[in-house]
Amino acid sequence: MASRPFQPDALGLGLRLPHYRYLFEHRPVVDYFEIISENFMSDAEAPRRHLDRVRDHYPIVLHGVGLNLLGRDPLDARYLESLCRLADHIDAPFVTDHLCWTGSHGMSHHDLLPAPYVPELVELAAERAYQVQRVLGRPFGLENLSSYVAFRRSTLSEWDFYTAVVRESGCWFMLDVNNVYVSSVNHGFDPRAYLASIDYSRVLQVHLAGHTVESAGNLVDTHSKPVCDEVWRLYGEAWRRGGPFPTLLEWDDDVPEMPIALAELAKAREARV
């Protein structure tokens, strides 16, 4: 198994369509970019051409939203094959996706959906994640979700479930600090207890993002705003507990000009002290 693929303190940005023009004209200093795997898995020429131009100058990692690790249906072999081809094509240092389900009964819901946190799903998720990492032939990281429901059936805390899957699968944490915060507010747990449970020697990458506060006070992980102060504080705590680790900013909705996103990303260095 490869060790961490970047400089340990690397700062990366989620690459989105509105960034291309600035990126190609100015080629800013960024340690690496992350792309949404599914946006580049078809045989469409235009996205691949853009991707190749970016790959000429920056490392790129893959972040998926459609693996459906906890779906009742088996893993999609054709999806995995496409993912492998893409990872090979750009020589991705690592690949990540979410510890969730995204579809069932042949339908794709295009959302990251939670499952009850129970031991039998630890076994299912760990076995599948292990297979994915084996097929990919490169480190595979699992991201914790932002969730808006909790199930009565759950017998484990989210962090116990998450750490057990990573441990049992031999895969890695793709720790999203904003998601920890969003879920902690929605479900009333202590986010610091969550961060304390993580084995930071197995953290492949940390994600940061903004969220939206709804009228009932619940939080929704919209990736449409700057990172909030409390998430920066939690990030600083994670860093003190287990840094350095590569850190990536996601901004998917109301995407600002690239310099604004990069300025937000740069705040990570200040939050580490």
Added chain:
Amino acid sequence: MSRAQKAPVPAWLSDLQSRFGAVLRTPFAGGAEGARERSGRYDRELVAEITGSPSLPAAGQLAVYNRQYWFRLFRALQNEYALTARLLGYPTFNDHAQRFLLARPPRGHDIHDAADGFREFLGAAASEEGHHHGPVPRAALLEAATVDLAFQRLLYAPSEPVYRPAVGEVGRLAAARLRPSSRWTVLDEHWPLVELKRVLAETPGEDPLPLPPRLPAVRSWLVCNTAAGAMMVAPLPEQAAKLFRLLTRHRVEDALERLERDCPAAVRAQLPESVQRWLAQSVDLGFWSGVQGPPQPDRKDKDTANA
């Protein structure tokens, strides 16, 4: 680590995901007037499975996912059918989109594919009694959807070889049939919709855009992804549009014969020169991915030439 054994999928998981999926797909009330979830229709057993919180009961928590499902898919279809969505206005468009997605829930991992078949659905829906598409005539609505679909297909066109005939091959091309690449299309319009599509980004919003007046005559456009990777949209003379269409269906010599036969007398004199120019442009722009049928080029004819 060895993981030879296969962990079973618990039966309850399948049931839970089936119920959850049904909640996600629960249609909004009053689609055209504004999106509002109907949490009272959620599966009661699933609601009972959710813990809820003091600030947001279980059904309210599920409604977050219900909203996300629809808004994400509405946005996907609004992007794929941007012109259609703006002509109808988002509330009416979303109403169509919701009915389409209820009939054909997404099945692939690529959200762009969720819009597959929407133009046909819209065509059928627009014929229904009492169908609501405001002041936009059915023909204009379908023309807008066709323009949207054409642009999307070009955007996602696969990589294909670009055919450039070798010097010695040009003379033999007449008997061959050119294989069109998927990086170009010819669009005919009765309303100035291609231009409208190009400037949509300059007038952001969700309200209906007024349909421009109908054109006095049909107008053709060439829309293509050039081999260099840029999207090109250019008005196309009537005879050029005919030529390119004929070339996709007939051998080169048959296409030229048909073009000449049907050509109005007023432009016949200039036709040979124009055809040479249009063919050369089509090769330059990478319209063809190869030839079908007769003669293969001689091995010695390695240099390429203009058609």
